[in-house]
Amino acid sequence: MKDEIIGGIRNALERGATLEEAVKSFVNAGYNPAEVREAASMLATSASIIAQPSHASNISPPFSNPPILPNPEVQKSQTPAILQNNDNIRTNASPQPKKTNKVFISLLILFLGLIALLILLVIFKDSILQAMFGK
Numbered sequence: 001m002k003d004e005i006i007g008g009i010r011n012a013l014e015r016g017a018t019l020e021e022a023v024k025s026f027v028n029a030g031y032n033p034a035e036v037r038e039a040a041s042m043l044a045t046s047a048s049i050i051a052q053p054s055h056a057s058n059i060s061p062p063f064s065n066p067p068i069l070p071n072p073e074v075q076k077s078q079t080p081a082i083l084q085n086n087d088n089i090r091t092n093a094s095p096q097p098k099k100t101n102k103v104f105i106s107l108l109i110l111f112l113g114l115i116a117l118l119i120l121l122v123i124f125k126d127s128i129l130q131a132m133f134g135k
Helices: 002-014 019-028 033-045 072-093 095-123 125-133
Strands: none
Touching: 002 019, 002 033, 019 033, 095 125
16 A cells, blocks of 8 residues: 555656645545655655656655655565556456457347348248248
8 A cells, every 4th residue: 555655646746746735635535644644754765756846945854753664575475466456457457348349249240140131031032932832
């Protein structure tokens, strides 16, 4: 969850928002305020903050709490779950077009079959009428 918050705050900073605005946005969106503050303090102390030069003077560390660094063992176990979650999102999005294609192809085959049947009826109408009514 922290990785998600950190990524979102970085994205907001890249788009020109201040760190305080990004934190407020995440808290208003329903994220745990403690986790959001922790992620913001990690970003504030790291050298990877990307901000536009015009907003550089507006950014100040909003919290004085020292960052809590995650345990490397915990972080390793969380990474596959995040990757697996992304794979699930991709696989869940893929079946919808395939299902639509199957329906479209089935209807197309049915339509072509009906057209072929109509053509055969027109060609062999005399034979069919003779077989049915014995004329």
